[in-house]
Each structure stands twice: as structure tokens, then as C-alpha cells.
Amino acid sequence: MRADVKKIWKSYVKNLTKAMKDKYFRIGVTRATDSYEEKIRNLLTRFKESHELAQEVRAIKERVIDNIDDFVDKAINTFREHGFNVHYAETEDEAKEIVGNIVGSGKIVVKAKSITSEEIRLREYLLEKGNEVWETDLGEFILQLLNDRPMHLVTPSLHVPREKVAEIFGKLLSKKFDPSNVQELVKAASDFLRDKYYSADFGIVGANVVAALDGAIILIHNEGNIRFITSVSRELIILTGIEKIVPTLEDAMKIAYVLSRFAGYKVGGYYDIIGGPRSYNIISTAEPLQPRKIHIIFLDNGRKKMMKDPEFREAALCLRCGACMYSCPVFKIIAGKFGGPTYMAGIGAIWTYFIDGKEKASPVIYTCLLDGRCRERCPLQIDIPKMILKLRNRLASK
Amino acid sequence: MSDYLPEIFLLIRKQIIEKQNPLGIPPDACAEWCKNLGALKHTDTILYSGCLWTITGIIERLDFVIRRVAKDPASDIGVKVLGKFINIGKKLTVKFRNEICENIPAKAVEILKQLKYNVSCLNEEPYSGALLHDLGFYDDLVRYGETLRDFFKQHGVKRIILLDPHTYDLFINVYSKEVDDFDFEIINFLELLNELIEKERLELRWDEEIIVTYHDPCHYSRATDKKIIDEPRNILTSIKNVKLREPYNTKNLSICCGAPLEFTFYDLSKEIAKIRYQELMKTEATYIITACPLCFINLRRAAGEKKEAIKDIIDFVHSSIKRG
Numbered sequence: 001m002r003a004d005v006k007k008i009w010k011s012y013v014k015n016l017t018k019a020m021k022d023k024y025f026r027i028g029v030t031r032a033t034d035s036y037e038e039k040i041r042n043l044l045t046r047f048k049e050s051h052e053l054a055q056e057v058r059a060i061k062e063r064v065i066d067n068i069d070d071f072v073d074k075a076i077n078t079f080r081e082h083g084f085n086v087h088y089a090e091t092e093d094e095a096k097e098i099v100g101n102i103v104g105s106g107k108i109v110v111k112a113k114s115i116t117s118e119e120i121r122l123r124e125y126l127l128e129k130g131n132e133v134w135e136t137d138l139g140e141f142i143l144q145l146l147n148d149r150p151m152h153l154v155t156p157s158l159h160v161p162r163e164k165v166a167e168i169f170g171k172l173l174s175k176k177f178d179p180s181n182v183q184e185l186v187k188a189a190s191d192f193l194r195d196k197y198y199s200a201d202f203g204i205v206g207a208n209v210v211a212a213l214d215g216a217i218i219l220i221h222n223e224g225n226i227r228f229i230t231s232v233s234r235e236l237i238i239l240t241g242i243e244k245i246v247p248t249l250e251d252a253m254k255i256a257y258v259l260s261r262f263a264g265y266k267v268g269g270y271y272d273i274i275g276g277p278r279s280y281n282i283i284s285t286a287e288p289l290q291p292r293k294i295h296i297i298f299l300d301n302g303r304k305k306m307m308k309d310p311e312f313r314e315a316a317l318c319l320r321c322g323a324c325m326y327s328c329p330v331f332k333i334i335a336g337k338f339g340g341p342t343y344m345a346g347i348g349a350i351w352t353y354f355i356d357g358k359e360k361a362s363p364v365i366y367t368c369l370l371d372g373r374c375r376e377r378c379p380l381q382i383d384i385p386k387m388i389l390k391l392r393n394r395l396a397s398k
Numbered sequence: 399m400s401d402y403l404p405e406i407f408l409l410i411r412k413q414i415i416e417k418q419n420p421l422g423i424p425p426d427a428c429a430e431w432c433k434n435l436g437a438l439k440h441t442d443t444i445l446y447s448g449c450l451w452t453i454t455g456i457i458e459r460l461d462f463v464i465r466r467v468a469k470d471p472a473s474d475i476g477v478k479v480l481g482k483f484i485n486i487g488k489k490l491t492v493k494f495r496n497e498i499c500e501n502i503p504a505k506a507v508e509i510l511k512q513l514k515y516n517v518s519c520l521n522e523e524p525y526s527g528a529l530l531h532d533l534g535f536y537d538d539l540v541r542y543g544e545t546l547r548d549f550f551k552q553h554g555v556k557r558i559i560l561l562d563p564h565t566y567d568l569f570i571n572v573y574s575k576e577v578d579d580f581d582f583e584i585i586n587f588l589e590l591l592n593e594l595i596e597k598e599r600l601e602l603r604w605d606e607e608i609i610v611t612y613h614d615p616c617h618y619s620r621a622t623d624k625k626i627i628d629e630p631r632n633i634l635t636s637i638k639n640v641k642l643r644e645p646y647n648t649k650n651l652s653i654c655c656g657a658p659l660e661f662t663f664y665d666l667s668k669e670i671a672k673i674r675y676q677e678l679m680k681t682e683a684t685y686i687i688t689a690c691p692l693c694f695i696n697l698r699r700a701a702g703e704k705k706e707a708i709k710d711i712i713d714f715v716h717s718s719i720k721r722g
Contacts, residue, residue, distance in 0.1 A: 001400065002402070329673065369656065371658070372622075373620065376620060394534075395402040395403060396535050398400060
């Protein structure tokens with residue numbers, strides 16, 4: 001093993017072992033994985049048509065992957081026509097530079113939960129540039145205060161028990177919180193964040209689906225925070241990976257449905273569709289008679305390479321519902337510690353390989369059991385074990 | 399040699415390629431079970447264990463070593479320790495003999511004999527190569543499959559009965575497709591047993607009424623082509639006095655026992671086994687029936703003092719005949 005790789009493995013093993021022995025971490029993870037698995041199981045029993053729709057979604061996504069260059073071009077053109085400021089970033093650094101140029105420094109930024117922004121470490125980057133940045137998703141807000149990383153795509157702080165939340169909120173607001181009073185904890189966070197929405201210069205959100213031909217994005221959320229950001233902030237930045245692109249808004253709705261269902265929700269709390277800037281503003285704090293600026297950044301960062309590799313294009317189908325993670329036996333113990341810098345579990349091992357490189361991916365690739373339970377749970381039946389074996393073969397041949 | 403792989407994987411690879419066994423056990427020592435059966439009528443149908451039962455048995459006895467070696471896969475010290483044990487070759491099967499595991503293939507042959515099915519076995523058993531597959535040594539695997547093919551052909555083998563999901567998956571999905579002229583008829587033991595029990599109307603009986611639960615091995619219940627889910631259940635419920643109770647997660651959503659990680663992250667592997675073991679125990683079954691040697695030993699690890707509650711399906715059926 002090469003010395004730099006060995007270092008990565010050592011720290012991976014250390015983190016994994018620590019999590020495994022952390023009683024609170026284990027309680028949080030067990031509670032969350034068990035309850036979400038149960039929710040998904042019940043939903044899929046009740047709504048059997050979910051599987052058929054998922055098959056339809058797979059065909060939609062496959063068509064886009066096969067013609068990705070074309071669809072990216074189409075998306076860029078349509079969104080531009082709709083008055084978006086459209087940007088394209090090939091790499092993480094390019095994406096950061098684009099956002100950096102828009103935001104500058106000394107600004108207040110409110111963020112929605114976005115795994116793509118985690119991927120490029122956007123919050124850290126904007127903080128370094130001297131901005132005040134707040135995560136507004138409750139789970140992400142908790143992690144920001146704890147200086148921790150998400151352990152799941154949909155439920156990022158599943159490993160943090162409420163006792164720890166009470167402690168960290170207490171520190172932030174110099175007040176004592178009762179951990180059993182969840183309502184009080186949530187209220188404290190929302191009171192704190194409400195002012196930030198109004199004073200924010202920029203809002204940053206991701207996108208769950210992008211409709212290339214209709215020029216609109218869909219955002220799914222459960223807390224209402226995203227609706228606040230997209231309505232109130234003076235200037236809005238949408239950062240999305242190109243894998244989120246589908247042809248039409250109708251296709252996008254199908255994905256939104258499947259995504260919610262397999263994430264463990266009958267329907268999501270909120271579905272927002274953004275199709276372009278308004279011609280005047282009565283809600284946002286921007287200049288009332290000027291169209292508000294909305295930027296959309298399409299990020300590649302290894303995605304095209306994945307989509308064009310016949311052995312791994314299937315990984316780009318992932319909708320990020322997280323059902324595979326709740327179902328994974330390894331994840332049930334160590335959650336996102338089975339993962340790379342951003343992407344988690346088996347599917348995350350493949351994404352890590354393409355986004356962060358084989359060095360960081362190698363221990364993750366060898367943590368997979370190849371048991372295939374993820375494939376059974378995946379709405380699109382992505383054959384994760386098959387791809388993991390291909391990656392092992394690539395690593396072993398080096 | 400490899401930039402990205404822990405040394406222990408390379409050690410395993412080397413042993414398989416050079417000694418035809420991941421633990422360096424010579425093929426003739428792997429076939430002890432066959433030799434002990436005495437003379438069998440010659441036939442071109444063989445029962446092949448791929449040495450897996452002997453290997454897993456020894457791994458269970460070597461727990462005190464594996465536990466330490468697989469604590470930190472990035473460390474080279476573990477490999478040196480394990481290397482010492484591997485180097486003793488044949489002595490491993492004497493010093494760390496595990497009779498419960500080692501005799502399972504012989505019991506499978508005895509069951510088939512009871513069912514009037516003509517089968518023999520070989521006096522040498524090279525390993526199946528499954529670990530080359532799982533660790534990613536694909537080119538080595540195909541070459542290894544070729545040597546296995548030649549070995550079987552030299553012995554005039556036409557049909558191969560396989561006992562465990564890993565070897566079966568490998569033979570069906572890799573060797574038969576990727577290795578030229580790997581044209582043996584591959585038979586799964588449980589499928590065959592299920593057929594024969596029905597055909598021969600063999601009476602199987604457990605002495606007292608008991609409840610058992612069945613743990614699906616991943617490579618049977620989630621196989622990408624032919625899943626083996628109903629066969630073991632049919633076999634178990636055909637035994638008189640046996641009531642089968644399903645665990646909460648079962649069949650295609652059964653939870654893995656964690657064994658595939660035992661050489662990489664031993665503790666994690668054991669924690670996973672504990673989750674599954676506890677779930678299986680919630681059925682209040684007397685026995686947890688397994689159909690894979692890896693599941694067998696990893697669930698035994700999780701069960702600790704209660705490890706006798708884990709029984710392999712072959713062993714269980716075998717006992718049901720004797721008592722019948």
C-alpha cells in the first residue's frame with residue numbers, strides 16, 4: 001500500500017472504530033435506520049405502484065445519461081431564456097470561484113441542505129472568504145454548530161441524539177435546554193434563523209430535479225426553510241449536479257414522487273418549482289421593481305466521466321433517496337462513516353471514486369459486504385455490488 | 399505490489415495462486431472428509447466443497463488471531479502474525495481442526511446416499527477461488543478457474559454438486575460464463591435435496607417438537623438470476639415436528655451476517671452479526687438454521703455461549719434422518 005493511501009486507510013479505520021464504540025452515535029443511528037426502514041416498508045406495501053413508476057423513472061434517467069452533453073446544452077439554453085444567470089462548472093474549484101465572484105465577502109448567506117454544496121465544501125469556502133453563512137435545515141444547522149459532517153443524505157444528523165442538541169443550542173444561545181422538550185429545541189433554532197432569512201444577502205439552494213426542456217427546478221423539503229430562502233433572499237444561487245437533469249417537468253414530477261416515497265415519506269412536506277425570476281418583488285428584500293437575480297450553476301466534477309463509463313453509468317441514476325443506506329447492514333452500525341468525504345455507503349463508494357479519487361475511495365470500496373440488500377431497496381435497482389466489484393478490480397490491478 | 403490494497407488481501411491472493419488455498423492448506427488435507435467416507439461407487443458426479451467448510455472451521459478456531467489481524471487492515475503487523483499460521487500448511491488442519499464444520503460435506507454425501515443418489519468426491523480439493531472474486535483479482539480469478547477446470551476434467555468430472563452460496567454463485571455466474579470450456583453441469587445441493595426428498599418420500603423427523611428459524615444467505619436470497627429461497631424452507635418444513643418461524647427481515651430483504659468483512663474489519667463484522675443474531679433470536683426458535691459456512695461461523699461468533707443454537711441445514715437434515 002502506498003504511504004499516502006495508508007494514511008487515508010488509517011484515519012478511516014480510526015473514525016469507523018470510534019463511531020462503532022460511541023454509544024450515543026449507535027443509539028441515534030439504530031433509531032433512525034430502524035424507523036425509516038419501517039416507514040419505507042409500510043409505504044411500499046401500501047403503494048405498490050411506486051415500483052412501476054420507479055421503472056419509468058429509470059428509463060427517463062437512462063435516456064438523459066446516454067445524451068448528457070445534449071441535455072446539458074438544452075438546460076443551459078432554456079434556463080438562460082427564462083432569465084436565469086446560467087453558469088457551468090467543470091470542477092469543484094470552478095464552482096467555488098463562480099459562487100465566490102457572485103457573493104464576494106462580508107455578506108450574510110442562508111443555505112438549504114444540499115449534498116452538492118457539501119461536495120464542494122461551499123459553506124467552508126464562503127466562511128473563509130469572510131461571509132456569515134447559516135445552514136437552515138435543522139439537521140444541517142445542528143451539524144454546523146457541532147462542526148460535524150452529515151451522516152445521511154435526507155436525515156443528515158441522524159447520529160446526533162437530542163441530548164447533544166440541547167447542549168450545543170445552550171452554548172449558542174446561552175440558555176439551558178431540556179433535551180426531552182424537542183418542541184423548545186426546534187423553536188429555538190427557528191427563532192434564531194428567522195432573522196437571518198430577512199437579513200440575508202444571498203440564498204443558496206440545491207435542486208432535487210432539473211427539467212431541461214421546461215427550464216424549471218424542483219426542490220423537495222420538509223421544514224419549509226427552502227420556501228423561505230427562495231422567496232425572501234435578495235439574490236438566489238442554485239447549485240446542482242448535472243445528474244439531476246431530466247427532459248420535462250412532467251418527468252421531474254415523477255422523480256419527485258419516487259424520491260419522496262423511497263425516502264420514507266408518503267409525500268414530501270413541500271415541493272417548490274422555480275421557473276425563473278419574477279418581474280417585480282413583493283416578498284423578497286431585493287429592489288421591488290427589478291427582476292431578482294437567480295443564478296443556476298451546473299456542476300460536472302466527475303459526473304460526465306461516470307456517465308460515459310459503461311461500467312459505472314448506472315451509478316449516475318441515483319436519485320439520492322437514501323433508502324439503500326437505511327437498509328445497509330454496515331450503515332446500521334457506522335452510518336456515514338462508511339463513506340468518503342461526501343458520499344456514503346455503497347453507492348457513495350462509487351461516487352467517491354469519481355468525485356474524490358481512488359485514494360479516498362479505496363477503504364470505502366472495501367467496506368462493502370456485497371450483500372446486495374441495497375439493490376433490493378433501491379427504487380431503480382441500481383446494481384451497486386456489481387460496480388463495487390469492478391472498482392475493486394480497478395484498485396487491485398494497480 | 400498494490401498501491402491501494404491492504405497487505406492481507408495480497409497475502410490471501412498469493413496463497414490461493416501458489417497453494418490453491420487462502421490459508422495454505424494443501425488440497426489433499428482439504429479432502430480429509432472425503433477420504434474418511436471410505437470407498438464410494440465411482441461416478442462422474444462429484445460433491446465439491448471447495449474446502450470452504452474446512453477453511454471456515456479453522457478460521458473459527460483461529461479467532462484469537464483474526465480478531466487482532468483485522469483490527470487495522472492498513473497495518474502490516476497483522477499480516478506477519480497471520481503469515482506464521484498460514485505457513486504451517488497441513489498442520490493447520492490438525493492443530494486447529496474444527497470437526498463440526500469439517501464433517502458437513504461428508505454429511506451431505508451421506509444424505510444423498512440415503513436418497514439413493516449416486517455421488518462421489520475427490521481425494522484432493524483445491525479452493526474455489528471465491529476470495530479472488532470478492533477482493534477484485536479478476537484476471538487471477540479467470541486463470542484460477544482454468545486450472546480448476548483442468549483439474550475437474552482430469553478427474554473425469556461431468557457434474558458438480560455445490561454446497562454453499564459463494565461457491566455456487568462463482569461457478570454459475572463467473573466460471574461458467576467467463577472460463578472457456580467450463581462446461582460442467584452445476585447442481586445446487588439444496589435444490590437437489592428438495593427435489594429428492596419429494597421424489598423419494600424420505601421420512602425426516604426431529605425427536606421433539608421444535609421451532610426453527612432460517613437465515614437466508616445473501617448469495618441465495620438475492621442472487622441476480624435464480625434465487626434459492628423456497629428450497630431450504632420446503633426442506634425444513636418437510637421434517638416432522640419442525641415448525642419454521644420467519645424472522646422480521648427475511649427472504650430477499652434478509653440481513654447479511656457480516657462475515658465478508660471478517661478479514662478487513664473484524665469488529666464491524668461481529669457487530670453486524672449481533673444485529674442479525676438478535677433479530678433471529680426474537681423468533682424464539684430453538685435453532686437458527688444457516689445454509690452457508692460463513693454465516694454459520696459468524697452467527698456463532700455473535701451468539702457466544704449460545705453458539706450451539708446455530709445449525710447448518712445439512713447438519714440438521716442429517717440428524718433428522720438418523721433419528722427418523
